[in-house]
Every structure is written in C-alpha cells, then in structure tokens.
Amino acid sequence: MRLRLPTLLVAMLSAFAGSGCNLDWEKPGLGAPPPERFRAARPRSAPPLRAARDFAALFRSRELTGFVDQALDQNLDIGAAVARIEQADAQARVSSAALRPSLSVNNIAQTNRTPGTVLVPTSGAGGLTPASSDVLATSDFQAVSFGFFQLGLTASYEIDFWGKIQDASSAARLLANASRFDRDVVEITTIAAVLNAYFQTLAARDRLRIARDNVLIATEVFETIKLRFGVGTATGMDVAQQQAILADQRASIPPLEQNLQQTENLLAVLLGRAPEDLLLEGGSLAKLAVPAVAPGLPSEVLLRRPDIALAEARLASQEFSVLRARAAFFPSITLTGLYGLQSALLKNVLRPEAVAWQFGSELAQPLFDGYALQGQYELQKGRYQELATLYRKQILSALTDVENALVAARETERQVMLQADSVTAWRRAYATALARLREGTIDTVTLAITQTSLFQSQDRLAQARLARFRAATGVYQALGGGWSPTTRDVEIAQANAVYEAEKGPWP
Incomplete structure (x- = not known):
C-alpha cells in the first residue's frame, strides 16, 4: 500500500513523539538591570568618549x-x-x-567493458550459464562493451520547512x-x-634622568666629605657611608636602562615595526x-x-x-531534478530522442540514532x-x-x-x-x-x-x-x- 505525503508525515511524527525525545527549552534569565549610578562618580549622563x-x-x-x-x-x-x-x-x-537551490553541470563520458568470463551466454535460448561450466567452448566467452554519455544540469533544493x-x-x-x-x-x-x-617609556626616561642627577648629587657630597676627611673633620666611616650611597645610585641605572629599552621594543611591536625602526623623541x-x-x-x-x-x-x-x-x-524534504541528454553512443547524444529529465523528492525522518540528535540538542x-x-x-x-x-x-x-x-x-x-x-x-x-x-x-x-x-x-x-x-x-x-x-x- 502506498502512503500519501500527509499520511506519511503523520506516521513519522507519531513515531518521533513516541521515541521519548524532550524538546522543551526554557531560556535562562540574563540578570538584573544595571545600577543607576557609579559609586565613584556623580549620577550624570555623558556622551561617549572620543575616537582613539x-x-x-x-x-x-x-x-x-x-x-x-x-x-x-x-x-x-x-x-x-x-x-x-x-x-x-x-x-x-x-x-x-x-x-x-544548487545547480550544477553534470557531464558524463564513460565506457565500461564486462569480461566474458563473468557473464557467458548459452548457445541456445539466450539465458546465462555459470562461468564455471566445463561444457562451454572458448568461443562462447564474449566480452561486452558499452558506453554512457550525458550532457545536462542537475538541481537540488531542501525545503526549509522547520x-x-x-x-x-x-x-x-x-x-x-x-x-x-x-x-x-x-x-x-x-x-x-x-x-x-x-607613558612607561617617558617614565623610564624620567627615572633614568633622576637617577643620573642623583649620581651627580651623591658624587658632589662624596667629594665634600673627602675634603673634610682630608682636614680631619670627617671620619673614614663618613667617607665609606657616602661611597656606599653613591654606589647604590650608580647600581640603580642599569635596571632603568633595561626597562627603557625593553619598553621601547614593546612599543615598536605594537606599532607593527621592528625595534630598530622606532624613532622616539620622548x-x-x-x-x-x-x-x-x-x-x-x-x-x-x-x-x-x-x-x-x-x-x-x-x-x-x-x-x-x-x-x-x-x-x-x-523531517527534511529535498527536491531533486535533472534535465539533459543521454545516450549509449556519443554520436547520438545530440539527437532529440536523447532528451532525458527527472524530477523527484526525498523525505527523511530520523527515527532512532542512538540519541545522537538528543545529545546534540542538549549540547547546544x-x-x-x-x-x-x-x-x-x-x-x-x-x-x-x-x-x-x-x-x-x-x-x-x-x-x-x-x-x-x-x-x-x-x-x-x-x-x-x-x-x-x-x-x-x-x-x-x-x-x-x-x-x-x-x-x-x-x-x-x-x-x-x-x-x-x-x-x-x-x-x-x-x-x-x-x-x-x-x-x-x-x-x-x-x-x-x-x-x-x-x-x-x-x-
């Protein structure tokens, strides 16, 4: 018995409903509205910032x-x-x-040869005997060759019903x-x-400038204390102490130099340039x-x-x-169609009798797939x-x-x-x-x-x-x-x- 499309749809949907799949979905809420003001600013409207x-x-x-x-x-x-x-x-x-819809040219040109050892005609009524028969002569093994040629268009379209x-x-x-x-x-x-x-580059230069100025200041004080030590108004401890302060200031310069150069390199990369190409006035x-x-x-x-x-x-x-x-x-419903020319011989492919067309529809309804669709639904x-x-x-x-x-x-x-x-x-x-x-x-x-x-x-x-x-x-x-x-x-x-x-x- 052949079922009509509506009857087939009802039957498939009934089978689907009885499969135990759960399609209920309640979207989660997106939270409460934003507060009326910021704690660190007055509640006042303001236009957006300017462009970069x-x-x-x-x-x-x-x-x-x-x-x-x-x-x-x-x-x-x-x-x-x-x-x-x-x-x-x-x-x-x-x-x-x-x-x-998808539309494509579907041209086919092929030739097939079936060996006579696969299909062996009998000498009598035109039936087939097994190829293993021992009573056939060598002349009874006849190979068969045939061709197929097609010029045409194929189309398909899935109806997005759901x-x-x-x-x-x-x-x-x-x-x-x-x-x-x-x-x-x-x-x-x-x-x-x-x-x-x-900003970090300028700050590194400021700190480096300060450190070098401090070295000059510490050097001046060190020379003053040495003069006092020479006349006996300062002790060796005073000289050593100021010398340590001067050494500390000099030791602070290399890390600042390193920070400055590395920050300039970072800036160059952000600008899409090699560090050697960056010219920074500062x-x-x-x-x-x-x-x-x-x-x-x-x-x-x-x-x-x-x-x-x-x-x-x-x-x-x-x-x-x-x-x-x-x-x-x-269910998914797909329409397919073909229109073109077909012939077993290439010389006949353009004859009017070679016109061929085909139109069809396909309905597919998943019934049981090991709950793969249900798993995909839950995943999403x-x-x-x-x-x-x-x-x-x-x-x-x-x-x-x-x-x-x-x-x-x-x-x-x-x-x-x-x-x-x-x-x-x-x-x-x-x-x-x-x-x-x-x-x-x-x-x-x-x-x-x-x-x-x-x-x-x-x-x-x-x-x-x-x-x-x-x-x-x-x-x-x-x-x-x-x-x-x-x-x-x-x-x-x-x-x-x-x-x-x-x-x-x-x-």
Missing part, C-alpha cells in the same frame, strides 16, 4: 597621536582581527548557501557581527597598550596633560562597550544554534547556558572595570599631589643639610638619611605620575574607548551589506 586618535590628542603630544595612528594602520593584532571578519563573512555565506537552514544562516550572520565587535575590542586593547607603553611625563573624562551612567557604559556587544552577539547566535539542533528532529542548550552566564559576567566585569578605573584616576591624582609635596619638602631638607655639612655643623648620618630620602621621593614621584597616566588609559578602556551604539549600528549595517551583496537574486 582624538583621545590621544588630549594628552597634548603630537608624537603620541602619531603613534596611535600608526597602530591603527599597522598593528598586527588588529590586522588579524580584520582577517577574522573576512573569515566570518565567508562562513556566513557558506551557512546561508543551503537557503538557495527553519533549520535559516537558523544556521542567522547564527553565522550574528557571528559575523561578533567578529566586528571582536575587532573593536582588539583595537581598544591595542590603543590602551600603545598609550601605556608610551620627553617627560610632567609635560603631558591628563584628560578629564566623565563616565556617565552605568546603562550608558554598557552600550558603549564592544565586549558587551560581542558577548550578546555570541549569545544570540547560540540561540539559533539551539533552534537548529531542535529542528534536526523533524548547555552551550547557551554557558554563554548566558559569561554574558552576565561580562556585564559585571564592565561595571567593575569602570569603578576601578575611576577610583584609580582619583587616587593617583591625589598621590601625585602629595608625592610632589614630599619631594619639595625633602629638597628643602637636603639643601639645609648640605649647607650645614659645608659649615661643619651637621653629622653625615643626618645628611645620608636626608639625601637617600630625597632620592627615593623623586623616584616615587615619577612612578606616581606613570600610575596617574595609566589610570587615565584605564578610564578610556573601561568606558569603551570611543565605541558607541552608533558604531555598533554602522558595523551591523556593513555586515548586512556584505551578506546582501553576496546573496544574489534569491530570497
């Missing part, structure tokens, strides 16, 4: 702005991220290809969007690294400006972070992967659960980044002010101690303590300035680095344009 180059210009260093431009154009991590965008766009085209192919296409297109957000994350991270490397951190940045509201920040958009796009893509895995349980649901958890974590991390960056910016500013006061005080103390030394009214122990404290205070001030500029970079990175919802809309529109350009005339 404009933000770098706020430090008032044309050299730094030029380095940022070079990084945007030549950084290898950004270049790799751009290549991943191209890969994701190509994968989206691959995943969307099944939405459209949306399985569309879900795969949507998942891949969302991953193409995610690749663009990933590139933005890489860009912001790279620009922050360039800024910090430049200067001092004290000559740079520190930009003031308004953080805005937490809800605004979450819309300005490309890593949040990246996590959201991956989560949305995974939802379609879950739907695709669920649709795999249902588990992956969605993981990405949903990571999405919530990304939101909390973003809010924490902003809070920490604001706290760092505020406290490092205070630290620089207080440390500058400390340097001023120790300079006055050292000047007084040195004057009394020359007058012979102070012992060298007090001078040594004052001198060492001045050296340490100056070095701490240079490090505090570096921490302040790094905090400014942290604010830039935490607030999304010039990225905005407008940027997101533009990049999604670009991805859609790429898809539409490659789609062709099919829906």
Whole structure:
C-alpha cells in the first residue's frame, strides 16, 4: 500500500513523539538591570568618549597621536582581527548557501567493458550459464562493451520547512557581527597598550634622568666629605657611608636602562615595526596633560562597550544554534531534478530522442540514532547556558572595570599631589643639610638619611605620575574607548551589506 505525503508525515511524527525525545527549552534569565549610578562618580549622563586618535590628542603630544595612528594602520593584532571578519563573512555565506537551490553541470563520458568470463551466454535460448561450466567452448566467452554519455544540469533544493537552514544562516550572520565587535575590542586593547607603553617609556626616561642627577648629587657630597676627611673633620666611616650611597645610585641605572629599552621594543611591536625602526623623541611625563573624562551612567557604559556587544552577539547566535539542533528532529524534504541528454553512443547524444529529465523528492525522518540528535540538542542548550552566564559576567566585569578605573584616576591624582609635596619638602631638607655639612655643623648620618630620602621621593614621584597616566588609559578602556551604539549600528549595517551583496537574486 502506498502512503500519501500527509499520511506519511503523520506516521513519522507519531513515531518521533513516541521515541521519548524532550524538546522543551526554557531560556535562562540574563540578570538584573544595571545600577543607576557609579559609586565613584556623580549620577550624570555623558556622551561617549572620543575616537582613539582624538583621545590621544588630549594628552597634548603630537608624537603620541602619531603613534596611535600608526597602530591603527599597522598593528598586527588588529590586522588579524580584520582577517577574522573576512573569515566570518565567508562562513556566513557558506551557512546561508543551503537557503538557495544548487545547480550544477553534470557531464558524463564513460565506457565500461564486462569480461566474458563473468557473464557467458548459452548457445541456445539466450539465458546465462555459470562461468564455471566445463561444457562451454572458448568461443562462447564474449566480452561486452558499452558506453554512457550525458550532457545536462542537475538541481537540488531542501525545503526549509522547520527553519533549520535559516537558523544556521542567522547564527553565522550574528557571528559575523561578533567578529566586528571582536575587532573593536582588539583595537581598544591595542590603543590602551600603545598609550601605556608610551607613558612607561617617558617614565623610564624620567627615572633614568633622576637617577643620573642623583649620581651627580651623591658624587658632589662624596667629594665634600673627602675634603673634610682630608682636614680631619670627617671620619673614614663618613667617607665609606657616602661611597656606599653613591654606589647604590650608580647600581640603580642599569635596571632603568633595561626597562627603557625593553619598553621601547614593546612599543615598536605594537606599532607593527621592528625595534630598530622606532624613532622616539620622548620627553617627560610632567609635560603631558591628563584628560578629564566623565563616565556617565552605568546603562550608558554598557552600550558603549564592544565586549558587551560581542558577548550578546555570541549569545544570540547560540540561540539559533539551539533552534537548529531542535529542528534536526523533524523531517527534511529535498527536491531533486535533472534535465539533459543521454545516450549509449556519443554520436547520438545530440539527437532529440536523447532528451532525458527527472524530477523527484526525498523525505527523511530520523527515527532512532542512538540519541545522537538528543545529545546534540542538549549540547547546544548547555552551550547557551554557558554563554548566558559569561554574558552576565561580562556585564559585571564592565561595571567593575569602570569603578576601578575611576577610583584609580582619583587616587593617583591625589598621590601625585602629595608625592610632589614630599619631594619639595625633602629638597628643602637636603639643601639645609648640605649647607650645614659645608659649615661643619651637621653629622653625615643626618645628611645620608636626608639625601637617600630625597632620592627615593623623586623616584616615587615619577612612578606616581606613570600610575596617574595609566589610570587615565584605564578610564578610556573601561568606558569603551570611543565605541558607541552608533558604531555598533554602522558595523551591523556593513555586515548586512556584505551578506546582501553576496546573496544574489534569491530570497
């Protein structure tokens, strides 16, 4: 008995329903809404930060702005991220290809020869006798040759009745969007690294300059004490003590030189250049400006972070992967067709009688596969659960980044002010101690303590300035680095344009 298609569908779905498969899915929640304000800032709305180059210009260093431009154009991590965008766009085209019919040329030219020892005709009624028969003559073994020639087109198309192919296409297109957000994350991270490397280079030069000045100061004091020792107003202990201070200052220079050269090498790599090709004028951190940045509201920040958009796009893509895995349980219907010319002889392949066509449909319904489909479905649901958890974590991390960056910016500013006061005080103390030394009214122990404290205070001030500029970079990175919802809309529109350009005339 032949079943009609609706009857066959009902029978297959009934068998599927009775197989014990569970297709229920309740998506996990994505957490509570963001807080209304940051603890470390006033609850006030603010526009997004400027783009990378404009933000770098706020430090008032044309050299730094030029380095940022070079990084945007030549950084290898950004270049790799751009290549991943191209890969994701190509994968989206691959995943969307099944939405459209496939058409191909299917030309065949073949000749087959069947040995007479396989099929041996009898001399009588035209039947076949076994090849092992002992009564056949040698002339009865006749080989058979025949050919087959075809010129034609074959087509196939799977009807996306359950949306399985569309879900795969949507998942891949969302991953193409995610690749663009990933590139933005890489860009912001790279620009922050360039800024910090430049600041660290200037700080290393400041500290090296301070160390060399301190060597000159310690040398001057050492020569003064030696003169006093020569006239009997200083002891050998005084000379040895100052000599040790001078040696300590000289020993501090090689690590600073090493730090400076290695930081310059790091900056060169971030700019996509060899260390030998980097030309850095430098200067001092004290000559740079520190930009003031308004953080805005937490809800605004979450819309300005490309890593949040990246996590959201991956989560949305995974939802379609879950739907695709669920649709795999249902029947698939494929239409196939062929139209062309066929002939056993090449000379007849273009005759009108050689026209051949074929049209068919195939319906496949999985009944039992060892629970492979159920396992794949559970796997995709588990992956969605993981990405949903990571999405919530990304939101909390973003809010924490902003809070920490604001706290760092505020406290490092205070630290620089207080440390500058400390340097001023120790300079006055050292000047007084040195004057009394020359007058012979102070012992060298007090001078040594004052001198060492001045050296340490100056070095701490240079490090505090570096921490302040790094905090400014942290604010830039935490607030999304010039990225905005407008940027997101533009990049999604670009991805859609790429898809539409490659789609062709099919829906």
